[in-house]
Amino acid sequence: MAVLVAGGAGYIGSHMVDRLINDGYDVVVVDNLSTGHRQAINPKARFYEGDTRDSDFLDDVFSKEKIDAVIHMDAFSLVPESMKDPLKYFDNNVIGMIKLLESMKKAGIKYLVFSSTAATYGNPERIPIYEKDRKDPINPYGESKLIMEHIMKWVDEAYGIKFVALRYFNAAGAKEDGSIGEDHHPETHLIPIVLKVAAGQQDTMKIFGDDYDTPDGTNVRDYVHVLDLADAHILAMKYLEKGNPSNIFNLGSSTGFSNKQIIDAARKVTGKKIPTEIAPRRGGDPDTLVANSDKAREVLGWKPQFDNIDSIIKTAWTWKTKHPNGYEDK
Ligand code: NAD
């Protein structure tokens, strides 16, 4: 079976591509390398460099390759950046989705697995969050992903392109051998920044706000290992191939950790001090996001392998110690 991974040079995409290849899939990657890395792509995948908003480029790829399913991971995904520059997010994410669906329709490709996000919920009405709960994004990034989900729903009704949207909570960790991992420029995510401080590349860890409505005042998030996310996509493709209807699933560990708890866990895993300071709130951050992921477990048969935060941070630390400067070191 041939799978196209859009955004396969990115953090989650590169782990997805690697897992697909190890499972025997024929893999095609499209990526414009805006935030991804050529060195992150498993060399057994066929790579086409280009932008998914470019219909001619996509049509050309679909004419050269016989693709059975598309995994859509190519998006901008930084909450703070989206607050400052919403049009950049709506342009890349929403237009990119429309162009991809148009090209899939022309090429007759019927299956799409989509990287959605917990940011679609905004400040949730209850914890843990169920898929059917209110969705009221508080940042343009989450709004763009919710719009993309709605577009896929109507496209399914009209043209029969079936989709699974996977609402990831906080992706973390790396392939266990440390050969691929997270390398964003700029890096804004909590765990890679904590590990920068642990590695002595940054003096202190800024905690953005300690006056949230949470037990220790810092935001609470639900961390899920990047390879467990990759597994869920393979299960989602199998679900669609069996003729099941389009569907939406949360993907999280169902356990929340505050920012302070993550820093403590990183201290334990790395054995480093990790100095911290309290900084102002970042903007666009909901108090708490924790998933109920029972639906993915029951319907898809998803069984996350990394079920505790220390083991997740340990894999990110292995990547960090082997590649202190990310893909520059490869
Ligand atoms: P990433 O920035 O590392 O990867 C995105 C990849 O897409 C990059 O390689 C980038 O070059 C490529 N890309 C972006 N726009 C493109 C375009 N128009 N044409 C072609 N390529 C393009 O991000 P990531 O952390 O790996 O996230 C992957 C997906 O998962 C995103 O859709 C994101 O919204 C979603 N997601 C991520 C998290 C997380 O915690 N990292 C959580 C929830 C959802």
Ligand code: UDP
């Ligand atoms: N965060 C922080 N300091 C940092 C980076 C992140 O306190 O240097 C906080 C951020 O405000 C949020 C949490 O860590 O409360 C997770 O942020 P991240 O960007 O990793 O993921 P998000 O939940 O925004 O997708």
